[in-house]
Amino acid sequence: MIDKRIASVDEAVANVFDGATVMVGGFGEAGSPIELLHALIDQGATGLTVVNNNTGSGEVGLAALIKAGRVAKMICSYPRTTNSTVFPELYRSGRVELELVPQGTLAERIRAGGAGIPAFYTQTAVGTPLEEGQERRSFNGRDYLLATGLTADFALIKGRAADPHGNLVYNKTARNFAPLMAMAARTTVVQVAEIVALGELDAEVVVTPGIFVERVVAVANPQHESVLVASGVSYP
């Protein structure tokens, strides 16, 4: 019997180890798995390399994980957003490393990693400061840069609904990086608002097939980063 349901967020992140690479879903607050991130802070793993488009906002979710000193390195495209103060401060004082990657290259590196493709060429960033250290090659008269696939030990993502096999659907623009990260991580942990019985998700509309998912945990009323930030919440 395949049943990927896990009883609690704490149990779902229990084996994240020090020094692990963790992909975290979300673009801004849309799709940010706040409850899983808070469980990871409680769990205590440190020296993490985290992959996310941003670096969180306020002092909750991803920003709280960074503030707690658990993140050694961020791989992202846009580390400063509205209400993003934690990362800039630690970065300026040299306490967190940054690998800046153009957003589309970041997405494709994750997709490639999950698809077993070690590297690919892209025209993005040719002739810019972000070309530094990358191999350039010409195809059909146009220059491209070599980008390598990204994989991770864990992915923490958020969906709208899952079934016990781990088949997933998402909510609107909260989908963003999650389906790619689910493919690229050895252990993908998903928090969903609702776990439904097998057969209740239409096989034609499943976005992430369960093969890419290891653990599913129900968080019925997930918190929203903007609401927490606006009310001045700081985790823990």
Add this chain to the structure above:
Amino acid sequence: MSELTEGLGLTRDAMAQRVAVDIRDGAYVNLGIGIPELVAKYVPEGREVIYHTENGLLGMGPSPEEGQGDPELINAGKRQVTANLGAAFFHHADSFAMIRGGHLDLCVLGALQVAANGDLANWSTGAPDAIPAVGGAMDLVAGVKTIYVITQHCTKNGDPKLVETCSYPLTGLAVVDRVFTDLAVIDITDSGFQLVELSPGVSFDYVQERTGAPLIPIGETPSSGGTER
């Protein structure tokens, strides 16, 4: 700027309205954050334009009514938006396949500097204490068929933003097709900045004085025989 400039040139909304005139019916368009977002308000009647936002939505609509928004339905600027009838959601790899694969017709972006050869700088001033952040700008300029820039002609200090060579870190090489400013519409050609249109009451000399590279006057083609890209 001096008193002379007061009242001269287009407002931000008028600039956005001018850009909208050049967006064809049926186009798939990505609008950058800031002034470019205003363009959506001014698409002429009778034209249908589909807006792409790189965080996973085609068919983006305006901001929701107060209290009707969903924190998980946002645009690339992380502001709440709506989804129009016929919209589609997709993940980031598909979204950037649309961009990198040349499926989008047009992208309208802001700029720090545009060079006479079409180089664009719009992601960093290169200040040593700045937190580098690029987002999707480099992917958009490298992948989208046509790149329009909408910007004030000069910085707040009065320095030209249209220059011979960008001094700020580049976003892309030779990527800009047309620039819409408060003072003029200018094409990037193989011969440099080609003036297309002056804003009402603005003279050629006035724009040239505020541009960091030679402007080719309206209707003139340079003797070097350059052709538009």
